[in-house]
Amino acid sequence: MIDPMLISIVALWLLVIALGVCVIALSRQIGILYERVAPMGALMMDHGPKVGELAPPVEVTTWEGRALTLGAGMTKSTLIFFLSPTCPVCKKLLPIIRSVQAREGQWLDVVLASDGERSEHAAFYAKYQLADFPYVLSQPLGMTYKISKLPYCVLLDAAGAVRAKGLVNSREQVESLLSAFEHGVASVQEHLDRSLAVPAILGKG
Amino acid sequence: MQASQFIFDPVILHGVNAALSIILILGALTKLRDIELFRYAVENYRLLPAPTVLPFAWAFALAELLAGLGLVVEPLQFWAALLGLGVMAVATGGVAISLRRGLDRIECGCGGSGQRISWGLVARNAVLAAAIALSAGDEAARPLAAFDYFSVAAIALALLALYACANQLLANQPFLKEIHS
Numbered sequence: 001m002i003d004p005m006l007i008s009i010v011a012l013w014l015l016v017i018a019l020g021v022c023v024i025a026l027s028r029q030i031g032i033l034y035e036r037v038a039p040m041g042a043l044m045m046d047h048g049p050k051v052g053e054l055a056p057p058v059e060v061t062t063w064e065g066r067a068l069t070l071g072a073g074m075t076k077s078t079l080i081f082f083l084s085p086t087c088p089v090c091k092k093l094l095p096i097i098r099s100v101q102a103r104e105g106q107w108l109d110v111v112l113a114s115d116g117e118r119s120e121h122a123a124f125y126a127k128y129q130l131a132d133f134p135y136v137l138s139q140p141l142g143m144t145y146k147i148s149k150l151p152y153c154v155l156l157d158a159a160g161a162v163r164a165k166g167l168v169n170s171r172e173q174v175e176s177l178l179s180a181f182e183h184g185v186a187s188v189q190e191h192l193d194r195s196l197a198v199p200a201i202l203g204k205g
Numbered sequence: 206m207q208a209s210q211f212i213f214d215p216v217i218l219h220g221v222n223a224a225l226s227i228i229l230i231l232g233a234l235t236k237l238r239d240i241e242l243f244r245y246a247v248e249n250y251r252l253l254p255a256p257t258v259l260p261f262a263w264a265f266a267l268a269e270l271l272a273g274l275g276l277v278v279e280p281l282q283f284w285a286a287l288l289g290l291g292v293m294a295v296a297t298g299g300v301a302i303s304l305r306r307g308l309d310r311i312e313c314g315c316g317g318s319g320q321r322i323s324w325g326l327v328a329r330n331a332v333l334a335a336a337i338a339l340s341a342g343d344e345a346a347r348p349l350a351a352f353d354y355f356s357v358a359a360i361a362l363a364l365l366a367l368y369a370c371a372n373q374l375l376a377n378q379p380f381l382k383e384i385h386s
Contacts, residue, residue, distance in 0.1 A: 006352065013359035020366025027373040034380035086311045088245035 035148075048146035049162050057160065058144050060113075060136040063125065068134060070111065070141065071160045077181070078109045082142065082152040085114070085124035089169055090151040094128055096171045101133070104178065115139045155181050215344045216353050220360025222276050222340045227361070228333070228368055229273030229289060232315065236266040246314025250299050268292050276340065286341035290334055297330040320376045329371055 057072035083090035101110040154165040164180040236243040244262040275285025300322045313322045
């Protein structure tokens with residue numbers, strides 16, 4: 001016969017661990033709620049110009065002092081890459097953005113966007129040799145697209161319509177944003193949903 | 206039974222040790238898997254001259270890994286604990302100095318979800334360091350039965366769950382502040 005005390009202890013331990021897992025899940029969900037409720041907190045789809053809509057033209061000034069209007073009077077498509085000097089992932093993606101610029105330059109202009117004081121950006125700008133891109137510091141631009149997390153990409157076509165946008169963390173996500181544009185799909189998620197939907201339908205048949 | 210007898214019981218020490226080891230090894234592996242990202246996180250602290258950032262990133266992640274592995278190898282435990290304490294001291298020192306300088310918007314580089322540095326993080330590290338110091342303590346000798354191993358595993362799992370909760374709550378903090386502001 002098993003010692004009743006033993007059974008009780010084992011049961012209690014299992015309960016403690018199960019409750020621990022529940023608390024992790026709850027705190028994660030609370031985190032997501034905070035993120036949605038916070039003033040600037042925005043997940044894709046909910047805020048800013050939607051994919052397919054015309055983006056409101058935003059006048060910005062580049063690092064060199066040249067005036068630029070994003071969202072109107074463009075001859076090529078534009079990829080706006082929102083970044084900040086203190087965001088490690090942004091720095092990691094810079095070489096990828098650079099290669100995209102070199103490869104897709106025929107139909108695509110890349111614009112780097114951030115906000116804050118010029119002095120905070122000077123060292124970053126020099127160190128990563130960002131003179132190859134138009135570099136704009138504009139709070140209204142970030143507000144227009146409701147950027148709350150970085151690095152974030154917005155892809156505008158030549159007519160000024162938003163063709164794809166989203167948070168990007170890796171080369172794959174940057175590439176899929178571009179392929180979303182080529183295939184006329186709104187976001188990475190939708191792209192995934194579509195490619196997953198096909199096998200599901202086949203599976204039922 | 207005295208409190209010290211309870212704390213230095215092999216079951217408690219082994220449980221704490223196992224949890225710490227997993228925490229350190231997982232932390233090191235996330236850093237090593239994307240050393241480039243960790244390097245930029247280190248750079249953000251603005252405490253090191255540019256050429257030393259990458260070697261530091263490698264050294265830090267490897268030291269963390271070694272400490273994690275050593276904690277579960279009985280003869281190496283003491284040295285692993287010392288190394289672990291060193292790693293914690295360097296990390297926490299960096300975070301504290303940056304916070305004092307008013308850099309509270311940078312990511313900690315702890316791996317994963319873009320957690321920002323905060324005094325909460327300093328507190329979390331202090332608890333971890335205390336646990337590492339405890340795990341290097343002399344355990345009271347007593348023969349272990351099968352059930353003791355179950356207890357060790359349960360303690361380790363429960364501690365890991367607690368640690369994950371603490372991290373999640375720390376990551377939530379900036380959003381909560383945004384709501385209040």
